Amino acid sequence: MENKKFNAFEMAQAQFDNVAEILNLDAATRDLLRFPLREYNFAIPVHMDDGTIKIFRGFRVQHNDARGPGKGGIRFHPQETIDTVRALATWMTWKCSVVDIPLGGSKGGVICDPHNLSMREQEQICRGWVRVIAKDIGPLRDVPAPDVMTNGQHMLWMLDEYEVITGQKYPGLITGKPVGMGGSLGRTEATGYGVIFTVREALKELGLKPENTTASVQGFGNVAQYAIQLYNQLGGKVICVSCWDQQDQISYTFKKSDGIDLDKLLSITDRFGGINKDKAKELGYEILPGDAWIDQKVDILLPCAIENQITGENASRIDEKVKLIAEGANGPTTPEADKIIQEKGIFMVPDFLANAGGVTCSYFEQVQCNMNYFWERDEVLGKLDVKMTSAFLAVSELARKRKLYMRDAAYVIAISRVAQACKDRGWV
Ligand code: NAD
Numbered sequence: 001m002e003n004k005k006f007n008a009f010e011m012a013q014a015q016f017d018n019v020a021e022i023l024n025l026d027a028a029t030r031d032l033l034r035f036p037l038r039e040y041n042f043a044i045p046v047h048m049d050d051g052t053i054k055i056f057r058g059f060r061v062q063h064n065d066a067r068g069p070g071k072g073g074i075r076f077h078p079q080e081t082i083d084t085v086r087a088l089a090t091w092m093t094w095k096c097s098v099v100d101i102p103l104g105g106s107k108g109g110v111i112c113d114p115h116n117l118s119m120r121e122q123e124q125i126c127r128g129w130v131r132v133i134a135k136d137i138g139p140l141r142d143v144p145a146p147d148v149m150t151n152g153q154h155m156l157w158m159l160d161e162y163e164v165i166t167g168q169k170y171p172g173l174i175t176g177k178p179v180g181m182g183g184s185l186g187r188t189e190a191t192g193y194g195v196i197f198t199v200r201e202a203l204k205e206l207g208l209k210p211e212n213t214t215a216s217v218q219g220f221g222n223v224a225q226y227a228i229q230l231y232n233q234l235g236g237k238v239i240c241v242s243c244w245d246q247q248d249q250i251s252y253t254f255k256k257s258d259g260i261d262l263d264k265l266l267s268i269t270d271r272f273g274g275i276n277k278d279k280a281k282e283l284g285y286e287i288l289p290g291d292a293w294i295d296q297k298v299d300i301l302l303p304c305a306i307e308n309q310i311t312g313e314n315a316s317r318i319d320e321k322v323k324l325i326a327e328g329a330n331g332p333t334t335p336e337a338d339k340i341i342q343e344k345g346i347f348m349v350p351d352f353l354a355n356a357g358g359v360t361c362s363y364f365e366q367v368q369c370n371m372n373y374f375w376e377r378d379e380v381l382g383k384l385d386v387k388m389t390s391a392f393l394a395v396s397e398l399a400r401k402r403k404l405y406m407r408d409a410a411y412v413i414a415i416s417r418v419a420q421a422c423k424d425r426g427w428v
Contacts, residue, residue, distance in 0.1 A: 073147025192226025194357015251290025
C-alpha cells in the first residue's frame with residue numbers, strides 16, 4: 001500500500017466518505033472517524049553492532065477504540081510512512097467491527113529493514129519501541145501483534161520489556177506469541193480457514209456445492225496454503241496457484257487441470273511461499289505467466305498474495321464461469337476493477353471480512369491469556385467458524401435486503417457499529 005502512485009490514507013478516507021453518505025452520518029461523526037484518535041511518532045536510538053548510534057523512527061496510530069482496546073500489528077518496513085500506518089489502523093477498526101469482536105483499530109511501525117539488522121539490533125528496536133509507548137498500550141488499552149517483517153520473537157522481546165517496566169506479567173499485552181509462550185493454537189491456519197468459512201457460506205447462497213466447484217488461487221503463502229487445505233477438505237478442487245519466483249524476480253502460475261496435490265506442492269515450496277519451478281515441471285505442472293491465474297474457467301477466484309492484483313486492465317479477463325471472489329489478501333482489487341466485478345455480477349467477499357480470521361484468532365489469544373487458560377485447537381477453530389459465519393451472514397443479509405454490493409454492505413455494518421459506539425459514549 002506504500003505505492004507512491006496513491007496515498008493509502010486518502011484511499012481509506014475516500015472509502016469512509018462513500019459509506020458516510022450511504023449512512024447519512026452527521027458532520028461531527030464524520031470528522032471523528034475520518035482521522036485517528038491518537039498518533040505517536042517517535043525516535044528509537046539504537047547502539048549498533050559497529051559502535052555507532054542510529055536513530056530509528058517509530059509509529060503507533062490508534063484510530064478508534066470506542067468498541068474496545070485497539071488492535072493491530074507492528075510493521076518493520078524501510079518505506080514505512082505515517083500515512084500508511086494511519087490507513088492500516090483505520091482498516092483495523094472496520095475489520096474488528098465487521099466480525100463484531102470488542103476491539104478497536106490500531107497499527108504501528110518502524111522505518112527499518114530487518115534484512116540489514118542483526119538479531120541484537122532488532123531486539124534493541126523492539127525494546128526501544130515499547131519503552132517509548134509503554135504507558136499508552138496495554139491489554140485494556142491497545143494490543144499489538146506481528147505484521148510485515150515482524151514475528152513471534154519480536155513480540156516476546158516487546159512483551160518482556162513491558163513486563164520489566166511494569167513489574168508484572170501481562171501475557172495479554174501482545175498477540176502472535178509462539179504456542180507455549182502465550183500463543184493460541186489454530187492461529188497459523190486461522191486466516192486461510194476463515195477465508196473458506198466465508199466461501200462455504202457464499203456457495204450456499206449461490207446454490208453451489210463445494211464438491212462441484214473449482215478454484216484458482218493467487219499466492220501460496222500462509223493464507224493460501226490453509227485456504228486450499230480447508231477448501232480441499234470440503235471437496236473443492238484447486239486447479240491453479242500463482243506465486244513469486246525469488247530467483248527470476250517474476251511470478252508464475254502453476255496449473256494442473258485435474259487438481260493440484262497440496263502436500264506434494266508444499267514439499268517443493270520454500271518458507272516464503274515460492275514454488276520450485278523445475279520440480280513442479282517434473283510433477284507435471286503446466287507453468288504459465290504469473291497473471292494466468294485470473295483468466296481460468298473456474299467457479300472461484302482466491303486472491304491471497306498482495307495488494308492491487310485485480311486491476312482495471314485484467315478484471316475484464318475474468319471468465320464468465322466465475323461466480324465468487326473471496327479476498328484473502330488485503331486490498332487485492334483496485335477500485336476500477338471492483339466496478340467491473342460488480343457489473344459482471346460476481347459475488348464478492350471483501351478483504352476485511354474474508355481475512356478477518358487472523359485478527360479474530362488474535363482476539364481469542366488475548367482472551368485466553370487474560371484468563372490464563374488455553375483452549376484446544378478444535379475449540380479455537382470452532383469458535384472461529386461461529387464468528388466468521390455470523391459476520392458473513394449479517395453482511396450478506398444486508399446486501400440482499402438493501403441491494404448493496406457486498407463490500408458496501410460490509411462497510412455499512414462496520415462503520416455504523418463504530419459510529420453508534422461513539423454516540424453511545426457521548427463522544428459525538
Ligand atoms: P506470505 O508472505 O506467507 O505469502 C505471500 C504469497 O504471495 C507467497 O506465495 C508469494 O510468492 C506470493 N506473491 C507475492 N507477490 C506475488 C505476485 N506478484 N504474484 C503472485 N504471487 C505473489 O503472506 P500471507 O501471510 O499469506 O499474506 C498474504 C496476504 O494476506 C497479504 O495481503 C496479507 O496482508 C494478507 N493477510 C494475511 C494474514 C495472515 O494472518 N497471514 C491476515 C490478514 C491478511
